[in-house]
Amino acid sequence: MDRNEKEKLSRYGKLVCDFANGKTTDDILISFFNNLQAAFNFSKDFTRKALELYPIKKTTISSLSEKEKQLTEILLKRNEILFENHLHWCRVALDIYIEKYDPIALTFTILEIEWKEKEARKEGEPDYIEKTFLIPESEIETYFDNSVIKPGIGLISHGKKVTIRVLDDDWKDELKKQLKTITLICTQIENIKSDLTNRFEEIEKITDDYKDISEIHQSLEENQEDLKFVLMQIIEGKSAYKSYKFDTILSRYNRNDKKKIIARMAT
Numbered sequence: 001m002d003r004n005e006k007e008k009l010s011r012y013g014k015l016v017c018d019f020a021n022g023k024t025t026d027d028i029l030i031s032f033f034n035n036l037q038a039a040f041n042f043s044k045d046f047t048r049k050a051l052e053l054y055p056i057k058k059t060t061i062s063s064l065s066e067k068e069k070q071l072t073e074i075l076l077k078r079n080e081i082l083f084e085n086h087l088h089w090c091r092v093a094l095d096i097y098i099e100k101y102d103p104i105a106l107t108f109t110i111l112e113i114e115w116k117e118k119e120a121r122k123e124g125e126p127d128y129i130e131k132t133f134l135i136p137e138s139e140i141e142t143y144f145d146n147s148v149i150k151p152g153i154g155l156i157s158h159g160k161k162v163t164i165r166v167l168d169d170d171w172k173d174e175l176k177k178q179l180k181t182i183t184l185i186c187t188q189i190e191n192i193k194s195d196l197t198n199r200f201e202e203i204e205k206i207t208d209d210y211k212d213i214s215e216i217h218q219s220l221e222e223n224q225e226d227l228k229f230v231l232m233q234i235i236e237g238k239s240a241y242k243s244y245k246f247d248t249i250l251s252r253y254n255r256n257d258k259k260k261i262i263a264r265m266a267t
Contacts, residue, residue, distance in 0.1 A: 011039040020227050025217040026056040028224060057217060060210050068203055071192045075207040078185050085178050096144075099132070103187040106137045108179075137183065144175055 015035040022028035033047040051059075061069055085098050095113035102109070112131045121127055135143045193200050226248060 008039075011035065015039050016227070016231075020224060020231055022224065025220045025224075026058055028220050029054060029056050054216055055209075055213055057210070057213060060206065060213055064203070064206070067192065067195065068199065071189065071200075071203055072207050072210065074185060074189055074192065075204060076211060078182075078189060079207070079211065081178070081181055081185065085182070095128075098182065101137075101182050101186040103183065103190045105134075108135045108137065108140050109133075110135050110143070140179060141172070141176065145172070 015032070018031040018035055019028055022031060029051065030047070033050040036042065036050075037044075037046040061072060064072060082098060082100070095115070097111045097113075099109040099111050101107070110133045112133065114129045114131060116127055116129065133143075
């Protein structure tokens with residue numbers, strides 16, 4: 001093996017080892033793209049362009065003040081609660097979602113999705129109609145009481161598919177709990193927002209981006225754990241290529257179009 005081949009293998013090995021040993025997902029991303037650039041002799045600005053597509057967490061919120069970071073955390077919590085609400089109530093209601101709560105007007109914005117009958121569907125148009133309603137806080141429980149199918153049997157319609165589901169008897173208690181949580185956290189956001197009026201929309205956008213980035217970083221953590229597991233099998237002399245983890249990594253790798261991904265980051 002000549003010197004060039006040894007150096008090439010060394011760069012490949014560093015790519016794998018640094019990924020496995022990264023202390024944070026930010027460290028993993030930075031070292032990974034730097035090592036890719038070195039291993040495959042990409043352009044000098046490869047890492048910068050790659051990190052624009054897959055940002056590190058620190059960069060996303062580094063420009064925020066402490067109060068803005070606090071607001072970001074609360075907005076993330078609000079979005080998580082609303083998402084959980086969507087998941088929960090689409091099981092017991094006919095596609096009804098709480099979009100937001102206005103703590104000044106004391107109103108909930110409700111989105112209802114009405115699926116079109118097969119005969120009414122036109123090619124190229126959505127199969128559903130979205131309707132938005134403003135419901136006063138004082139009437140929100142009555143609204144759900146009238147909209148949700150009574151405890152016992154639930155009929156959930158999603159386009160062509162209709163599912164019959166047995167509902168819990170305590171769905172109203174769960175609803176009250178969720179509504180209370182939403183009103184409290186939205187009121188908290190409004191109180192902080194009053195000091196950050198000029199930046200609020202920007203911070204909401206940063207919050208949405210941060211959530212997407214956090215999902216990427218969560219996937220990185222999972223990939224790192226898989227890689228560590230396989231490396232330990234190799235070190236311990238086991239047949240790594242027969243392991244479930246190794247097969248998962250290969251399957252994930254083979255599903256991706258490597259040429260397109262590398263070309264997008266390298267240009």
